[in-house]
Amino acid sequence: MSGKGESLIDSTLVSTDRGVEAGRTVPRRLMIGTGQAVTTHMLPEEGILTLGRAPDASIRVEDSSVSRLHARLHVGPVIRVEDLASANGTRVGGVRLGANQPTPVPPGQVVEIGSSWIMIANAPLSSSTTVHELTPSPPASPESGREKAGLIVLDEAMRNLERIVERAALADISILLTGETGVGKEVFARRIHALSPRAAKPFVGLNCAALAATLLENELFGHEKGAFTGAGQAKPGLLETADGGTLLLDEVGEMPIPVQVKLLRVLEERQVLRIGGTRPRPIDVRILSATNRNLDAEVAAGSFRRDLFFRLNSITIEIPPLRERPSEIEPLARRFANLAAARLRAPPPEIDAAVIERLRRYQWPGNIRQLRNVMERAVVLAGGGRITGDVLPADTYVGPAPKAPPSDPAAAATPDGNADVERQRILDALERCAGNQTRAAEMLGISRRTLVTRLSEYDLPRPRKRGPGS
Numbered sequence: 094m095s096g097k098g099e100s101l102i103d104s105t106l107v108s109t110d111r112g113v114e115a116g117r118t119v120p121r122r123l124m125i126g127t128g129q130a131v132t133t134h135m136l137p138e139e140g141i142l143t144l145g146r147a148p149d150a151s152i153r154v155e156d157s158s159v160s161r162l163h164a165r166l167h168v169g170p171v172i173r174v175e176d177l178a179s180a181n182g183t184r185v186g187g188v189r190l191g192a193n194q195p196t197p198v199p200p201g202q203v204v205e206i207g208s209s210w211i212m213i214a215n216a217p218l219s220s221s222t223t224v225h226e227l228t229p230s231p232p233a234s235p236e237s238g239r240e241k242a243g244l245i246v247l248d249e250a251m252r253n254l255e256r257i258v259e260r261a262a263l264a265d266i267s268i269l270l271t272g273e274t275g276v277g278k279e280v281f282a283r284r285i286h287a288l289s290p291r292a293a294k295p296f297v298g299l300n301c302a303a304l305a306a307t308l309l310e311n312e313l314f315g316h317e318k319g320a321f322t323g324a325g326q327a328k329p330g331l332l333e334t335a336d337g338g339t340l341l342l343d344e345v346g347e348m349p350i351p352v353q354v355k356l357l358r359v360l361e362e363r364q365v366l367r368i369g370g371t372r373p374r375p376i377d378v379r380i381l382s383a384t385n386r387n388l389d390a391e392v393a394a395g396s397f398r399r400d401l402f403f404r405l406n407s408i409t410i411e412i413p414p415l416r417e418r419p420s421e422i423e424p425l426a427r428r429f430a431n432l433a434a435a436r437l438r439a440p441p442p443e444i445d446a447a448v449i450e451r452l453r454r455y456q457w458p459g460n461i462r463q464l465r466n467v468m469e470r471a472v473v474l475a476g477g478g479r480i481t482g483d484v485l486p487a488d489t490y491v492g493p494a495p496k497a498p499p500s501d502p503a504a505a506a507t508p509d510g511n512a513d514v515e516r517q518r519i520l521d522a523l524e525r526c527a528g529n530q531t532r533a534a535e536m537l538g539i540s541r542r543t544l545v546t547r548l549s550e551y552d553l554p555r556p557r558k559r560g561p562g563s
Contacts, residue, residue, distance in 0.1 A: 121200070123166070127156045127209045135284070136213075137292035142166045143177075144206060148435070155435070158207030165195075172213055173197050174204055181207040248418040257410060262288035267360075267405050269345075270383040272412035275462030278383035279343060281412060286339040291379055294338030297331050302347035310352050311368060314359070320369025332365045332376050339379045345405065346386035346397060357401045380405060415457040415464065422453050425461060429468035430480065439477040447518060447536055448482055482536030483526075516551045519544065528556035 123134045134152055136142075142151035147161040154163065160179040167173040173195035176183035183190045184205040190196055198204055200213045261268055262285040270278040279298060286296045299312060315330030331340060342348070348356070359365050360380065364373040382405045391397035415422065426449070431441045448471075457463055467486060474484035522533040534544040548555055 121168075121172070122214045123152070124212045124214050125152070125154060125209065126211075127154060133214075135287050136166075136168050136172075137287055138290065139169045139293045142168060144211070145177075153435075154206065154209055155431070155441075156207055156209045159209055160207070163206050164204075167195050171197050174211075179206070247420045247424065248413075250413050251418055251421065254410065254412065257408075258285060259288060261285065261408050261410065263290070265290065265379055266407040267380045267382070269388070269406045269409045270381065270412060271388075271409060272385065273414045273458075273460055274385045275460035276412045276414055277461050278385075278412060279341065280461075281410065282339070282341045282381045282383060285381060286379075289339070289379070291338050295335050296339050296341070297335040298341040298343055299331055300343045302344035306349040306352060309348070310355065313352065314355065314365055314367055316368035317370045320367070324369070327367070330365065330367065332359060332378055333374060335378045336376050337378075339381055342380065342382045342405075344384060345382040346384040346388055346391055348397075350396070350398065353398045353401050357398065357404060360401075360404050382406075415460040419453055422457075422464065423449050425464055426452050426468050429465045430472050433469040433472040434477070437472065437477065439472070442472055442475060442478065442480050444480045445482065445536075447522070448480055448485065451482060451485065451537070481525075482522075483532055515547070516553070519547055519551070519553065523556055530555070 121136045123136055125132050125134065143162055143165050144150060144152045144154055144159070145161050145163040146154060146156070146159055150162060158181050160177070160181070162177050163179040164177055164183045165175040167175065174183060174185065174190070175195040176190045176192050178192040182205075185196055185198060185202065198213060202212065204211045258281065268285060270281055272278055282298070283296060286292060299309075301309060304312060311328075311330070313330050313332055315328050315333060316324050318324060318327045359376070362373070363377070364375045366373045388397055388402055388406075392399045392402050415425075427441075427444065430444065434440065434442055452464070452467075459466075468480075470486065471480045471484045475481070518537060519533070522536045523530070526532040526536065530544055531541050534541040537544065539547075545555065547553075
């Protein structure tokens with residue numbers, strides 16, 4: 094029986110697992126099913142990825158039937174799965190694999206890991222797919238230990254952006270990522286790297302606004318021994334460290350002019366000269382840049398070099414702010430809450446519907462980064478229990494729906510137009526808050542003034558705050 098299962102896999106492999114379609118590389122995706130949820134992870138062209146419940150697994154699978162380090166994927170022209178002596182086993186075609194025996198799996202073949210499943214796919218993303226970018230275990234990048242936020246692709250604008258990213262990633266050109274602070278520019282940069290032919294090579298990021306000019310130059314270009322006081326040994330810069338891979342210049346608009354001049358020369362000559370050095374070193378690096386500033390205006394003002402701007406700007410990808418992607422707020426919030434709970438070794442928390450409504454209506458000036466911080470705070474304050482409005486920061490109140498006139502929030506219409514539903518929500522909130530109107534208003538995501546107006550509109554008596562023994 095075992096031989097039959099392996100024969101079926103091998104015969105299918107030749108025609109389906111080439112990773113090439115019409116002469117071009119086809120990005121491969123790993124689909125994971127746990128219960129009713131299905132997520133999709135972009136696979137690099139080659140590398141080794143581990144699957145399991147452990148925090149240090151390349152791909153986290155939140156299922157109690159899955160071992161901490163359950164299986165290993167060997168990614169290359171042929172993808173192989175290897176069971177890591179898991180408790181509940183890894184099955185291909187219904188056949189349980191022996192431990193530490195890499196077995197080839199073609200696209201479309203379901204692999205069971207515990208009670209969950211995985212499958213390799215070449216098909217395009219659906220409109221409701223959650224996408225995570227992956228970095229193979231070896232070689233590790235300087236930032237491989239950092240947690241990645243991932244992408245939620247639901248909004249139409251984001252689906253269009255996803256298609257642009259997939260095409261641009263395959264063309265080995267410079268890309269400029271623009272957008273407000275916290276929209277996920279680094280996540281998109283990592284996504285581009287994971288989809289590119291450089292996926293198995295290092296991804297290195299540098300925040301140009303975090304360092305003074307001399308330190309920034311040293312980090313980028315490196316130095317030779319004795320180049321300056323304290324340079325006791327030679328140090329390669331990040332341009333050398335990222336050789337063969339991708340370098341992200343975050344907040345590139347903050348880069349000082351002298352460093353811009355030197356970087357332009359490196360990009361034109363494809364070689365770098367360390368500080369204090371005499372021999373240029375050849376490099377092969379793809380440059381991605383990110384900024385929340387208007388570089389056109391910076392060029393016009395003379396604070397950013399026009400020639401460098403053109404060099405970095407083969408394609409510009411503008412990432413919309415979170416407030417323009419309302420359909421993604423809830424899944425992102427739940428994802429961040431689940432990640433925070435996992436770090437606390439707590440079960441995924443339930444979130445009140447009123448909290449979700451409040452999150453949707455808030456404008457999120459800090460975008461995804463702010464939402465992540467809010468949900469992490471909420472999980473901690475909820476103590477592993479249900480997330481309610483009283484654990485959200487007070488400044489996440491937005492009052493009326495975004496289209497309402499900001500000058501008169503109390504006069505805005507109810508968000509869903511259903512007065513009976515809102516009336517009951519108000520009564521429930523007041524009951525839960527023992528008549529405290531300020532706390533009830535925060536739970537509902539409205540101001541106290543708006544709550545008082547609603548009480549009048551619905552002919553509800555203003556309650557008096559009750560003590561604990563009432």
